Structures are given as C-alpha cells and as structure tokens.
Amino acid sequence: MRLVTDALTFAHPGHPTLLDGVHLDVRVGESVAVVGPSGSGKTTLLALLGGLLRPQSGRVVLDRGGEELPVAEHVSWVLQTVNVLADRSVIDNVLVGAFADGLDRGTAAARARTALAAVGLGGTDERPVRTLSGGEAQRIVIARAAVSDRPVLLADEPTGQLDQDTSAHVMDALLTSAADKITVVVTHDTAVAARCSRVLVLGAGHLATRTR
Template sequence: MSAITVEGVSKVFAGASGQSMLALSDVTLDIADGEFVVLLGPSGCGKTTLLRIIGELESPTTGRVLRDHGGQTAGAEKPLGFVFQEATLMPWRSTAANVALPLEMAGVGRRERMARVREMLTLVGLAEAEEKYPHQLSGGMRQRVSIARALAHDPKILLMDEPFGALDAQTRDTMNVELQRIWLETRKTVVFVTHSVSEAVFLADRIVMLGTKPGHIHSITEVTLPRPRTVDMTESAEFRHLAAELRRQIGEVQDTEARPALSA
C-alpha cells in the first residue's frame, strides 16, 4: 500500500531578474507504507524542494501529492513529522518540554502528554535527560530530541532534511545506527534528504537520485543489504560497489546542460 504518491510534480520559482527558474520537472514517485526512501543528488537538484512539497511547506506549480492511495490529498489523517538540519529546540524549555510541544498544541492532557514524552525519550535513548536544557546536550543528543518531538504525535510519515549534516563523522555514524533502530521499531514511512552517498546506502530501502537543470528523477536504486545494518557493513564489497555506482551517477548528472530559464 502506498503512503505517498507524487504525480507529475513541477515547481517554478520566480527569479529576481524577471525570469523564472524551473526547480523540479514532472516528478512522479510512489513510496510504500513503512518504506525508508532517501533523496540523493548534487546541490541544486531539488531534493529539499521535493521534500517541502511532500510536507506541504511548498505548493507544486503543477501536479499533486496524494497519501494512502485513498484519494486523499496530503494533509489528511495524521499529521506529518519533520526533522531539519538544525534541531530548532526552544532553549528555555527542557528536553521533556520540547518533546511535549506538539502535544500541547494539540490539546493533549498533561498525564497522557507526559506518558507519551517519556515513551519517546526512551525510544531515542534519552530517558535520563528529560530535565536537561538544549545547551546541556551534545549535537547528536539535540537531534535525538528533535526526532522524539517529531514522533510525539505519532505521525504516519517522517520527513527529514539532512538532519545529521552538521554533525562530525563519528557522531553521524552513531546517529545513522540509532535512526535505523528507531525506524525498525516504529516502521514509519521516512523520506530522508542527504548529500552523503554512504548515509544513503546505509539507511535506505530505495535511493531516488535526482538530476539537475531542472530537478528530475534520474534513477531509483533498491538497496538489498540486510538489516539491521552495522557500521562494519560499510566496508563490505556490496556496500562499496553500490556507493561507487551512485557516485558515478552523481558525476553523470552534474554534467548535464545549464538549467533553462522560463519567461515570467
């Protein structure tokens, strides 16, 4: 069953010089319920734009996004969960209070709210940090709080825009392992944007490679590595071969012609 269907989505942005830029062109994509899909590609290929359209933070110029294949448009049923590159935690709120925020906004009662917060903090491995404030947490811990907050209201779909891009390599590896564990436990549908080939191969069920000028689907690659995946698997021949092929494709799409300009 499909969780997300992207049908013929294109996006045009108005340019400062009176011309318009075609950021995405005729993107069609089907994402299964519970699938972990990674959007990969060079800078400027429209990864974040596509994610924002899926998440209703941007509207497509043409095309549409559907959920659940029931004829319902994006936004129906349970809300989406978002995790961005910056944790965007409120510095004056404790860990528990930051995670509780979407539940407060939804009017969930205090007892139910705190039970859910503790459940989410246990899930992300921060049960002992509920009274700490963001400045007392490491970068990786702050992103775990962001993930807990995004999952607190039990969204069907989790959208993640380079959530570990600002972390050091060792912490990033740790967070990839942790995110995989959380996903295996919750089986949310995840759409994840990254510039990192290794991160994409480690996390994904499928990798959607976007080409540039304008953004379009260049290829879709299924990752058949067994789960749970470990950091040691990144040294395996299968992992290295797939990563090398994806890097070759990125080089291929970077050689495309310049992005065309459209009249306003």
Template sequence: MGKNVAITAIGVGKTFPMGKQRVSALREVSLTLPAGTLTALTGPSGSGKSTLLHLIAGLERVDAGTLEVLGHPVHTSTPTELAALRLREIGFVHQDFSLLADLTLLENVRLPLEATGSSRGPASTAAREAMARVGLDGLEDRFPAEVSGGQQQRAAIARAIIGERTLVLADEPTGSLDSKTGAEIMDVLARLRDDGVTVVLSTHNPANLSHADQIAVLHDGTLLSFDTTEGGTP
C-alpha cells in the first residue's frame, strides 16, 4: 500500500449465518481511500455500511478478498494484531457515544492511552489536547449526563483521536442528534480531515455528504458507485 493510501479493499465479501443459511452482507466491494480524506458511506438500512466499517476496524473478519488498513493486511491479521491496531491507530465513534457514565469526559477520553500503558499525567495532558481540538475546553470534569448529546459525541471523537491515531471510523455519528448539532459534529470531523486525519463515516443524512471527499453508495451489500466529489482528492 502506498504511503498516501489509508485503506484498500479488493473484492471484499462478508457473510453472516442466518439459521442454516448464510446471508451476504457485502459482495465484491473494491475501493481505495487516500489518507487525509473524508469518505461517506451511504445507502439504505441493510446496505452494508456498518459491516464495511466493522471490517475496516477489524471488528469482523473478511470472508473474501483483501483489505489493507494503514499498511496492515487486516484480512490475514490475528485477533491480537487487530486489537493492537484498533488500540493504537484506529478510533471508532458510535451513534450512541458509548461513554462510561461514571467517568468524567476527561477520564473517558484518556482511556485508550491508559490501556496502552501510559501513566495518568501524560494521558490527561493528551486528553486535554484532544478535547481542545473538538471544542470541549473547560468541560473536562463534567460527567456525560451533565453535557449535551453533541458534547458527548465530541468527547467520543476526542477519545477516537487521542494519541497518534490517524484513522477515525464513525458509524452514523449524527444519527442521535438534531440537525444543527449534527452539522456541528460534521464540521468537527471535517476539521480533523483538514488536519490530516482519515475519516470514514456511515450516514443516512444527505446533508452530511457535503463534507465528503469521496462518496460510496452501497445497496444490498454491493458498491453501486464510488465517486470523488468536487474539490475532493482523486
């Protein structure tokens, strides 16, 4: 994989068991995502958007084809290798924020660094820097229940980028938010892209596509189209 390419999928397929049969979630998906770009995966429910994100993150295993992420062949990597890749290089943002309620925002954000053995002081410093990048200055000591949904999602994004992570995967990151707050979260993700972070997100919302450099349209597990938007990276 070239140094300016973040993700390369060639003929990727994934099936899941359903009773005595197996159902195809993805079939023959091929695409290349340049580093430092924002890609939107769109399509109806059940089209394979979340499955593709989970494959890129190594949360599910590829059944067919090859998939390289940040130079790592995730289609042949061991579970231990995939866990290390997620912990050190990939951040995942969920629709429901997935913050721990009994930890402050700062404590939530610094968790990945503490999991890699970083001491609390350096982890807290890095967490404050990540929170500042997403506009959470001054909210470090608040608990998730004490802030808005948009602020909780910003904290989830800060947790996803802390340390040296350069790839953020976001599964419907604005799906639980009102349109104004959702637009603010998309602005945050776009600024991360402008800073060199590779962002891949799934979305049902057409308004979110305006920030994308590439748009991948999925339907019934197949890639209908993959287009570079005006001004995007070829």
C-alpha cells in the first residue's frame, strides 16, 4: 500500500500558491518527516494528505495494489495539542480509536491494552488521564491512533510541547506502534526528523529529499 500525491497544488484564498506540484510517495512501513520553515505549508500538506483540505489541482491517492481508497477514511491523527478526554480513564481514551473501526468492546479492550503496552503504559488502564504527565498523555494519543486498523498515521508536531527526553520516549512509542503503517510526521525538531526513515524539506512550494 502507498500514499501518493500527484502534482499537488494548493493556495489559501487571496494568497500566493503555497504548494506547487508536490509529489510524495510513502509506502507501508516507512516513516517520513517533513521539515521546513514556518509558513512553508507543512501543516497544510498534512491536511491535504488526510483529506481535510482539497487541492486546487493534483490529487492524493491511497493505492492498494492498483485499487484507490478514500484517504480520509483510512487516517489516524496525532496532533501537537494533546486531545484527550481528561476526566476519563486511560483505556477509555484508547478505546475510542478501536471503536472507530467498529470493534466490539471485548476485542477493542484487548487491542487497547496491547497498544498501551507498546507505548510503555501497560497497567495504567484505570488511571484518570488528568493524573498523567504531558509525555504520558501524548503517548495515550499515539496508542489511540495505533490501535486502529487504519493504515495511515499523520502526526503534526507530535513532540512540540515536550522536553527533549520526553520527546525521545514519545517518538519511540510512535515509531514502534506505527511500524506497519504509512507514517508522515511534520516537525521542526531535527532530532525527531532524524528518527524517521526519510526526511523531506518543504520550501518554495516543493519537497526535496534531505541527504543524511
């Protein structure tokens, strides 16, 4: 399976072209970091990949052996702002991702516990999320995204509010949990980008590969 963009072009109304014929091809098992200066269009690109925005021209395709799937129905998100249900338990928060796939509670709970163990939070099922640290809460968000069968994971500055050590733990959790997914991470953090299998630089409307 591949997430592919073909000559993707986008401009916000009344503004110059932000993305100009962007090409991207990410396969299952790959993690791609997108870096670039503020205002270069990184978050806009992610919104286009996830089906939240429509391009002026070009297209975004989730290709499964020649079959084109609707991308928006196959995406999980990890955002910079930790979006959790603070008064609910850890497992309740993770279950949301499994319920989105239509699973029954027993199957969803088993999958959620596996996801929590993968991000280093096994045994915390009944803790209220409000008692967790910022890094732990972000790992809950990653577990919620990973527990879904959706093959694409899009992350927008997933460590943007965390210190360096916590960021490293969160990226460990994200990359481990998403090992069998198509993963695209927008980040300004060079250490986070370096953890991904490829780094792409967005500038002047185009993507270019950063050599290591």
